[in-house]
Amino acid sequence: MPIVSAFIGILAQGTQFQWDIVWKFLFDSSILQGAIITIVLAIISQFTGSVIGLLIYLIRRTPLRPAAEAYIWFFRGTPLLVQLLFLTNIFPLLNLARPLNSSTIFTDLGFQYMPLSFFLGAFLAFAFNEGAYMAEIMRAGIDSIDPGQMEAAKSLGMSYGLAMRRIVLPQAARVIIPPLGNEFNSMLKTTSLAGYFGVLELYGAGFNIGNSLFKPLELAIDLSIWYLLMTTLWGFVQSYLERRFNASTLDGTKGTRFIDRVLGRGTPATESAAEAIMTGGRR
Amino acid sequence: MTQEQQSSMTPMVAATDVHKWFNQTEVLRGVSLTVGRGEVVVIIGPSGSGKTTFLRCLNHLEKIQQGQITIDGENIGYRVENNGKLKEDSEKNISHVRAQIGMVFQRFNLFPHMTALQNVIEAPIHVLGISKAEAEERARQLLQKVGLAHKADAYPNKLSGGQQQRVAIARALAMQPKLMLFDEATSALDPELVGEVLKVMKQLAEEGMTMVVVTHEMGFARDVADRVVVMDQGQIIEQGQPAALFANPQQERTRTFLGMVRRAE
Numbered sequence A: 001m002p003i004v005s006a007f008i009g010i011l012a013q014g015t016q017f018q019w020d021i022v023w024k025f026l027f028d029s030s031i032l033q034g035a036i037i038t039i040v041l042a043i044i045s046q047f048t049g050s051v052i053g054l055l056i057y058l059i060r061r062t063p064l065r066p067a068a069e070a071y072i073w074f075f076r077g078t079p080l081l082v083q084l085l086f087l088t089n090i091f092p093l094l095n096l097a098r099p100l101n102s103s104t105i106f107t108d109l110g111f112q113y114m115p116l117s118f119f120l121g122a123f124l125a126f127a128f129n130e131g132a133y134m135a136e137i138m139r140a141g142i143d144s145i146d147p148g149q150m151e152a153a154k155s156l157g158m159s160y161g162l163a164m165r166r167i168v169l170p171q172a173a174r175v176i177i178p179p180l181g182n183e184f185n186s187m188l189k190t191t192s193l194a195g196y197f198g199v200l201e202l203y204g205a206g207f208n209i210g211n212s213l214f215k216p217l218e219l220a221i222d223l224s225i226w227y228l229l230m231t232t233l234w235g236f237v238q239s240y241l242e243r244r245f246n247a248s249t250l251d252g253t254k255g256t257r258f259i260d261r262v263l264g265r266g267t268p269a270t271e272s273a274a275e276a277i278m279t280g281g282r283r
Numbered sequence B: 001m002t003q004e005q006q007s008s009m010t011p012m013v014a015a016t017d018v019h020k021w022f023n024q025t026e027v028l029r030g031v032s033l034t035v036g037r038g039e040v041v042v043i044i045g046p047s048g049s050g051k052t053t054f055l056r057c058l059n060h061l062e063k064i065q066q067g068q069i070t071i072d073g074e075n076i077g078y079r080v081e082n083n084g085k086l087k088e089d090s091e092k093n094i095s096h097v098r099a100q101i102g103m104v105f106q107r108f109n110l111f112p113h114m115t116a117l118q119n120v121i122e123a124p125i126h127v128l129g130i131s132k133a134e135a136e137e138r139a140r141q142l143l144q145k146v147g148l149a150h151k152a153d154a155y156p157n158k159l160s161g162g163q164q165q166r167v168a169i170a171r172a173l174a175m176q177p178k179l180m181l182f183d184e185a186t187s188a189l190d191p192e193l194v195g196e197v198l199k200v201m202k203q204l205a206e207e208g209m210t211m212v213v214v215t216h217e218m219g220f221a222r223d224v225a226d227r228v229v230v231m232d233q234g235q236i237i238e239q240g241q242p243a244a245l246f247a248n249p250q251q252e253r254t255r256t257f258l259g260m261v262r263r264a265e
């Protein structure tokens, strides 16, 4: 669909590319709003997905394990687009669409109106989907910690939960943070799919403008600039986090330098950990 | 008999007919051992005889399939149901008994993301619920006692093996345990570092701590143990006072084992 409309756009403008259109819309208010929605959507989806991933790790240790496996099977076995289609359309069936969509939360916050059911459905789809992948990352991270740590904690009278929180997870964080950071980088970009389902995030906002002006290429440049800005800034944050968590363990490994992160080069330590975690294949 | 006399007669450890299988393999085949208050029992025996497994059963790091273990009169790991059967206990109860048992591991298992001092105060604060100030004061005394007051703020990876093991002992002692378990506490150490750890263990024994010690250090067994227990193939084959046992072992398998150890030394 976007390819077709881009093609039509090119015919309509007679293949003439206008840089002034690029600059004109780069800081357009609906683009700025879209960028904010993208960041918010990515953060809450990644956070919720990470919590789900941890819950799945814990559920796998209980008799409810088959439920956790079924969850992963479903969310890794169906396309994210289909999950979005399902969850953005589920609310009418639950008689929730009307109350949700009468919400003025977006306009109250100074954003353009969009149906809350679309936003919520997209959020749930990204969070659920991410949870299925984060479960693997959590497992690899937690299982990379020497079992002797849990045993030492237990022998001091700590419960499983306390030992997990105080002893194992802080150490696992060092292993989990690099792939988690990569997941968030993906998430920032993947949220663009929500644009197809009525969410006015960055891509949806840009697409609408480009479409109505028959200037899809110019807006594609604007979107590229914005996505690059967001992922690059995130690269800084990620390098900082990795350095910080390494420093606290004082085990001599260094965080990934910013330039290496941007160019996709990890340190040997983070790379092998990330590699171990990534087995199982990803989008 | 008063309650106090009653409790002073309860053995610190009473293991009765303990059986343990790993899948199809029976690694403990009916082990019974009683350890009195203040007693130091050293367990020796060839590799694979089940020493580590037995020690881990004493604080329920391993489940047992048959038998019973009590620590100071309290069942560990299992509770007796109305019908007399044993059922695995709640995590809370197990943790409660474990908190009274210190364990020192061959590979130290210090928490690498915490300094020596933080390692020592962690469980007193979060398990016993004592204040940070009080925990730190006691931790500094304990580090002093193991000769590491000056390393309180060092992370484990900046400490030698012997220093790490002494911090691990201080960490266990911070819980004010009734019983200390040592599983080959010096086996992972360079020879020149063994002495400093054995010295701390010996001092603990002299202070009256109840200890169950798995070791290959026959010198320590001879000097410090009240009783030496020999395990082989998942059973206790012989036990006795160290002088008598080393001088005059009753079992052929004990003689063979001691002969091998002497040759290695």
Ligand SMILES: Nc1ncnc2c1ncn2[C@@H]1O[C@H](COP(=O)(O)OP(=O)(O)OP(=O)(O)O)[C@@H](O)[C@H]1O
Pocket: B022, B027, B045, B046, B047, B048, B049, B050, B051, B052, B053, B054
């Ligand atoms: N987790 C496990 N799973 C399966 N078998 C095990 C496990 N742990 C120990 N074993 C087996 O149980 C037996 C007893 O092992 P254990 O470690 O208790 O011996 P040990 O006397 O401590 O030996 P060592 O002197 O080498 O430390 C061995 O045959 C060992 O292979």
Ligand SMILES: [Mg+2]
Pocket: B051, B052, B053, B184
């Ligand atoms: Mg052993």
